[in-house]
Amino acid sequence: MSSDREPLPAHALSAAAVDRVAGSEWPADMDREWALGGSTGAGVRVCVLDSGVQPDHSDVGPVERAVAVEPDAEGFATVVDDTTGDAYGHGTACAGLIRALAPDVTVESVRVLGQEKRGSGGAMLAGLSWAVEQGYDVINMSLSSTKRELTAPLQEIADKAYFRRSLIVASAHNMALKSWPWRFSSVISVGSHDGLDSTEVFYNPSPPVEFFARGMDLDMPWLGGTRIRASGNSFATANMSGICALIRAKHPDLAPFEVKGVLLGIAGNVERRAG
Amino acid sequence: MSGERLRAAVAASSLAGAGAHDDLLRSIVETARAIFRARASSITLYDEEADQLEFRAVAGEGSDRLVGRRFPASEGVAGWVVRSGEAMVIDDVGADPRFSREVAESTGYVPRGLMAVPLVREERVLGVLSVLDRPADERFTAAEMQLLGRFASQAAIALDIVESARGARALLEADADAALVARVAVALDTLQGERREAGRRLLAALEDVLGDP
Numbered sequence: 001m002s003s004d005r006e007p008l009p010a011h012a013l014s015a016a017a018v019d020r021v022a023g024s025e026w027p028a029d030m031d032r033e034w035a036l037g038g039s040t041g042a043g044v045r046v047c048v049l050d051s052g053v054q055p056d057h058s059d060v061g062p063v064e065r066a067v068a069v070e071p072d073a074e075g076f077a078t079v080v081d082d083t084t085g086d087a088y089g090h091g092t093a094c095a096g097l098i099r100a101l102a103p104d105v106t107v108e109s110v111r112v113l114g115q116e117k118r119g120s121g122g123a124m125l126a127g128l129s130w131a132v133e134q135g136y137d138v139i140n141m142s143l144s145s146t147k148r149e150l151t152a153p154l155q156e157i158a159d160k161a162y163f164r165r166s167l168i169v170a171s172a173h174n175m176a177l178k179s180w181p182w183r184f185s186s187v188i189s190v191g192s193h194d195g196l197d198s199t200e201v202f203y204n205p206s207p208p209v210e211f212f213a214r215g216m217d218l219d220m221p222w223l224g225g226t227r228i229r230a231s232g233n234s235f236a237t238a239n240m241s242g243i244c245a246l247i248r249a250k251h252p253d254l255a256p257f258e259v260k261g262v263l264l265g266i267a268g269n270v271e272r273r274a275g
Numbered sequence: 276m277s278g279e280r281l282r283a284a285v286a287a288s289s290l291a292g293a294g295a296h297d298d299l300l301r302s303i304v305e306t307a308r309a310i311f312r313a314r315a316s317s318i319t320l321y322d323e324e325a326d327q328l329e330f331r332a333v334a335g336e337g338s339d340r341l342v343g344r345r346f347p348a349s350e351g352v353a354g355w356v357v358r359s360g361e362a363m364v365i366d367d368v369g370a371d372p373r374f375s376r377e378v379a380e381s382t383g384y385v386p387r388g389l390m391a392v393p394l395v396r397e398e399r400v401l402g403v404l405s406v407l408d409r410p411a412d413e414r415f416t417a418a419e420m421q422l423l424g425r426f427a428s429q430a431a432i433a434l435d436i437v438e439s440a441r442g443a444r445a446l447l448e449a450d451a452d453a454a455l456v457a458r459v460a461v462a463l464d465t466l467q468g469e470r471r472e473a474g475r476r477l478l479a480a481l482e483d484v485l486g487d488p
Binding site: 051087088089090113114142143144145146147148171173174175176177179192193194216217222226227228229230231232233234 | 349350351352354355358359360361362363364365366367368369392393395398414415416417420421423424425427428
């Protein structure tokens with residue numbers, strides 16, 4: 001792939017001739033108002049990597065583009081335009097939660113679940129790779145793979161996203177098993193808290209789950225134009241994607257590690273020491 | 276038949292029978308139903324070839340008629356759980372007619388709420404543990420979420436054991452040689468004292484004869 005070709009990385013630097021970099025705006029006192037107050041997510045492109053998104057649900061709003069990962073004639077995963085919508089409801093719910101927090105984002109859908117029986121992870125890998133190439137600001141992944149052979153390629157894609165300033169927001173698995181990409185440090189990993197404020201986050205000093213967002217007892221759109229009330233890390237992840245979209249719309253220059261810094265700064269459980 | 280599969284089949288023949296395995300799964304769904312104070316709970320097994328889920332154990336509503344029944348895994352909440360390997364907790368299904376039909380077809384009644392978790396072993400989703408209609412007026416808590424995950428991990432181990440034994444029993448039925456070896460193993464196991472020692476010597480001698488090229 002041509003996009004994989006890159007110049008030699010800079011390994012050495014002349015201190016005297018170092019390029020000046022326009023740093024991000026950074027307040028002395030970080031709070032939620034600074035981070036996302038007044039933001040509607042305008043200008044931010046969010047990708048929902050899931051079971052598809054129902055295109056005509058009034059609470060989800062427009063889906064700018066929908067693609068799906070499907071096997072081609074030789075059986076290789078390929079990305080095609082998708083008109084299937086959502087056979088399960090899950091992707092629709094995630095898109096709706098993101099829209100509820102960040103009403104002006106652009107939502108696009110990459111369907112990686114549906115065709116394959118018992119998710120092999122191959123479609124997820126191909127879909128994520130494609131999404132990173134598209135340069136989305138936020139990629140919502142309420143999914144993970146338990147396939148060990150996928151960890152190396154998944155990590156490579158997650159790191160590529162990190163360096164390209166694409167934020168992968170990934171759901172932690174709530175069972176005693178290892179899955180990825182949420183365990184990688186280059187993504188924002190999300191578990192659920194049972195508070196009632198959808199923009200409240202908590203920081204976890206004992207990773208691999210780094211942050212918690214509201215994930216319990218949430219009202220969300222579902223198939224057939226209806227709504228349900230549901231809980232789980234999937235939906236905490238969608239809320240976190242909405243929060244990240246609000247932050248990125250208001251502070252578009254922030255790199256992924258700075259967004260993590262903002263999340264730490266606004267986390268409800270982090271006490272500040274006077275400087 | 277490979278040596279490993281033969282050993283598994285012989286081992287299975289001396290293990291508890293199918294009845295005990297069914298009891299194990301049933302006790303798991305009964306416990307799940309009790310700890311979540313739910314109206315029903317079930318374990319379904321995923322049949323990848325047919326892309327269907329089959330009820331293996333049911334507690335509460337539907338326990339008298341659902342075991343053995345199948346429904347498609349190509350849609351719905353359980354289908355999503357199989358394909359994604361992730362849990363799903365729906366506190367209130369609302370008015371979704373599609374949801375109602377899907378669940379009603381597979382359970383015989385329409386619940387208000389549903390928790391479904393994948394039963395995963397060795398990177399594979401074996402099936403789904405479902406808990407229907409916990410008390411709807413109580414909010415789902417983080418503690419319950421943790422408990423559900425732990426419980427599903429335990430249920431997955433049980434389902435794996437039961438299915439492995441079932442596979443081994445099927446092998447024995449299909450392979451007359453393996454069945455003979457299994458019967459001999461069981462017969463030896465039931466002998467005691469001198470008779471057992473004589474049987475062991477006889478088998479050792481047989482092994483020498485058969486193993487001699």
